[in-house]
Amino acid sequence: MKQISGSGKKISLSLSALQEASSEPVYRRGVQYYRRKKVLKYSESEDGANIEALVIGSEKDAYKIVVDIDSPMVFRAACSCPYFEDVCKHSVAVVLTHIAKHNPGIRFDMADEQKRESPQEKGPKAKDLLDDPREEGVVADERDFELGLLVLEKPLAMIVGVVPNEPQGKVNILKVPSEVVPTLPPDSRIQRLAKYLTSLPQTTKGPAGGHRIPRGDEGTVIGHLSLCCKLTNTTTNELVQFSDKALSPRAVLSETESGELMLRLEGVTEEGEAVEHPVFFMGASSWILSNNTFYSIDLSAIHRSFQYFDSFGYMVVKLEVVPKFLSVDLPVLKKRMPVLLDETAAPFPVAITEPPQVVIKLSERKLPGAAGNNTIISSHGASAAASKKPAQDSSSLELSLGFRYGDLVLQSRDETSAVESEKFTRTISEVGQSVWVERQWEPENQVRRFLTNMMPIRTIADRFSFVEEQALDALFHLSSEQAQDWDTAGWDQLGFYRVRKEELGLSAKLSLKKESYKFDFDLQCSAGDEEVAFPLVIEALFKNRSYLKLSDGQFVRVPTPTLMGLLKSIGQSKDSARPLYQALGILHALETHEIPVQADKGFQEFIHKIHHFRELPPFELPKDFKGELREYQKEGCNWLMFLREYGLAGILADDMGLGKTIQTLAMLLKHYQNGKKNDRAPALVVAPTSVVYNWLSEASKFTPDLKTALFLGRDRGELLKRLGKESTNKPHVIFTTYGIIRRDYEQLKNIQFEFLILDEAQNIKNPESVGAIAAKSIKAFHRLALSGTPVENRLKELWSLFDFLMPEFLGQYKDFNEVFERPIEAGLDGAGMKLRKTVHPFILRRLKSQVEKDLPDRTDIIQLCEFDDEQRSLYLDVLDECRQRVFNEVASRGIKRSSISILAELLRLRQVCCDPKLLKNREKVTDQSAKLDALMHMIGEVVDEGHKILIFSQFVEMLSIIRKNLEKQGYTYEYLDGQTPAKERLDRVERFNQTPSIPIFLISLKAGGTGLNLTGADYVIHYDPWWNPAVENQATDRAHRIGQTRHVFNYKLITRGTVEEKILALQQKKKELADLIIGGDDSVAKELTQEDLEFLFSF
Secondary structure, X not given: OOOOOOOOOOOOXXXXXXHHHOOHHHHHHHHHHHHOOOEEEEEEOOOOOEEEEEEOOOOOOOEXXXXXXXXXXXXXXXXXXXXXXXXXXXHHHHHHHHHHHHOOOOOOOHHHHHHHOOOOOOOOOHHHHOOOOOOOOOOOOOOOEEEEEEEEEOOEEEEEEEOOOOOOOOOOOEOOOHHHHHHOOOXXXXXXXXXXXXXXXXXXXXXEOOEEOOXXXXXXXXHHHHHXXXXXXXXXXXXXXXXXXXXXXXXXXEEOXXXXXXXXXXXXXXXXXXXXXXXXXXXXXXXXXXXXXXXXXOOHHHHHHHHHOOOOOEEEEOHHHHHHHHHHHHHHHHHHOOEEEOOOOOOOOEEEOOOOEEEEEEEEEEOOOOOOOOEEEEOOOHHHOOEEXXXXXXXXXXXXXXXXXXXXXXXXXXOOOOOOOOOEEEEEOOOOOEEEEEOOHHHHHHHHHHHHOOOOOEEEOOEEEEOHHHHHHHHHHHOOHHHOOOEEEOHHHOOOOOEOOOOOEEEEEEXXXXXXXXXXXXXXXEEOOEEEOHHHHHHHHHOOOOEEEOOOOOEEXXXXXXXXXXXXXXXXXXXXXXXXXXXXXXXXXXXXXXXXEEEOHHHHHHHHHHHXXXXXXXXXXXXXXXXXXXXXXXXXXXXXXXXXXXXXXXXXXXXXXXXXXXXXXXXXXXXXXXXXXXXXXXXXXXXOOOOHHHHHHHHHHHOOOOOEEEOOOOOHHHHHHHHHOOOOOOOOEEEEEHHHHHHHHHHHOOOEEXXXXXXXXXXXXXXXXXXXXXXXXXXXXXXXXXXXXXXXXOHHHHHHHHHHHOOOOOOOHHHHHHHHHHHHHOOOOOHHHHHHHHHHHHEEOOOHHHOHHHOOOEEEEEEXXXXXXXXXXXXXXXXXXXXXXXXXXXXXXXXXXXXXXXXXXXXXXXXXXXXXXXXXXXXXXXXOOHHHHHHHHHHHHHHHOOOOEEEEEOOHHHHHHHHHHHHHOOOOEEEEOOOOOHHHHHHHHHHHHHOOOOOEEEEEHHHHOOOOOOOOOOEEEEOOOOOOHHHHHHHHOOOOOOOOOOOEEEEEEEEOOOHHHHHHHHHHHOHHHHOOOOOOHHHHHHHOOHHHHHHHOOO
């Protein structure tokens, strides 16, 4: 900076001189004042040595500043403010104006003062060094030491220091010299106080000015001073006193002209008087200074708000937070301290935040010149027929809308005029009280939209006009529960538009007609005591009218959604008699729509039985039944007999192996024994080709008195002719296959059957398939479906089964898809439960886990398979070749020396039974394997039911064929044969037992027949049984052993009419062949007789 001196030259003060002369906080505040342009009327002498200016400060009048500059580095400043330092913030702002005038473009940054002084460490906390007189046992010392106190009120500052003998500076107070601290008694109160004061950051220059106490610590310092010092007010030179009586806080609230609130704190004595001219020191320990006396006061109730109060205890509640203060903060404050409300001019303001009450006023207005073309359907008149006439009154319903907040009713405003940003509205009441209303626009707009959705013909501000049914709709909803809390007036002023509060009443009468397997359904309508003819209600629905006029002139609302939903659920029928299988659906629909039901005794008994069939009298086993039924099987027979009694149909969906076949046969035997001899039509059982002979075998075993027949082969036409004639020699039960009914259903549909039973009914899961069409075309009094997996992939399969069992029970597929299938697949709540409730009475499903207590530990089942024509022809050709070779060799060498040849030829026959592809050195073999088809079918059913399977075979090559089929159908499996390493065997066993997603284990009989623990499986299938059942039992025991917690089903797949069936018969006949000790194949062959060979190799 260029120095100017001498005549005619101006003196310019340097910035560094100003920074050196002022303390850090004073300089920083002075920069802020300069930037905010608070310097007014600035003037300086011609040589720049003398400056005068005014600065806007915290007082009403501006402060006057005079600056004398001796040189660029020396100056003196005087200000009319009460600040005690020589250079105050106002002086800094004036000097900065001088420097800027002489140095255009210069900037005064906060960084300047940050560079000139390194950051100081924070001083000690007062509470760590000083004593609190409020603590128990604290006693004051003799006050032998005197200190000075300076209190600056705006902004609040408390300064403590030494009082000099001679006045120095603006105020008579000095800093405590640090060298004094060691001279004071160690750890005395005065020594700790001196240590605290001298440790505070020094924000002022030189010894003058004392120590400024940090905000928040003042109360702690005051408390300590009361214990050890005499204190002099350096402003008045009077001694400061400490009162031993604490003050109580009190708040005084008043409203300003602008609507803001002024909160003033008071310190109240025991006599209830507020001390005068209080200065508040707020902190963990709070004090009031009043008339040179310190009083302690507990202000913990407002400790979160200390920052908003000034030194005199005033706090302004800004306009934007007044409503929150009134509604939230003020109630809390009143609980914590006394609050006085200044109501000298008007009642104190209130805030209303509660939801408003809807206020509606009703009236009618004539519509001049309007033609009455409103058609009314009346419930009275000649013969109670429909009376159609124009409305005599052309009136509109007028509705005015308001909202009551407290005692104020505010007019409704439409959404275009409502300023939703105005969360609170200030309203001046009649008595001058400010009422802050939290205008709840969304609830108000909801009511407006509610009324608008009822299609008024006109809406103007708070008024809505309705005519015809829209007016009736508005009145009905205003009288409903939805509007029960609304204040609606003017009902008694209405003449034409009068609506009953209750909708048209609906009730139903149900009565059973058991002899025809039907029930009567009658829907009745009423309004109070007045009956309303149902045809009139239907007419109103068809004409899209929602109200009927009653004989007393009132209107009654037709429950259109309920009626439409009910009619959609139950269908429309001119005949009141309905099939019994619709009873549950109609009853469920009536319950869903909460329609009262009056049912006769027969209907009630039917409903009770269908829900509690297990409570029916125990099933009496027919005396001609050969065998025993377990308890759950008797319950199943009871259920089947109940369905038959009421002409119903259903699905027996027990787990595989639980005896669906035997339960059905027992029911059929009971049915035909109860009837007159030969007076009942035969039953037709349709099964897959692989199991149709199982039915025949089971029937001959358990129900030999049932006359049975096979509708198979080329000679089935003879049976068809016999069925078409009036003959006493008809069979009771006819067994056939799905393939046959697909070919012959045109002939079969001309015959009346007693029962039509579909085994493995999932075969008709595709309703468009020929099999499904064929099954549905055959006539039968009763229909049953047997399936362990009634739903495999889609719910459409379940619909197809019920479309066969009880057409229209689940409606058309389009409706089923809309009501059930799509919502369930989309995961919508309630749809699945609704379908379950609908079909549950007609599906009986018991899992193996549910009936295990009724089962033996293990069930052995022979599963018969049936060749098709091509495979049977191959088998007969091979049998002829084997027979010739065996008997030629036996004739020449004898049986015992021909054992190897016998076993080789038996092996070839067994290979044809397993799969023709196992045959070697044969050019033409069929790709068809009846046993493999049956196996894959069983796997699908068992896996779908959530079980695990072990599949044993003696032929590794057969296991390879099975593997390919499993992979083709996407099954995951484990595999073990003689080539599997020992370590790998254990790993595979562990994976199978522990992994739910691996349901199948293929095992070579010799490799896995012993030494494995496979308790993860509960189904065992022997694909190709052999002589010694002990070997098979050992294999079965891989699953049926200690650690197995479930029942084990053990299946043997046997091809009917082959060497496999003959070997099984020989096992029963000659137990010695299966001796557990002897057991080799060769020794078995040597024990065969000529008679045995003739039997094994017979056609």
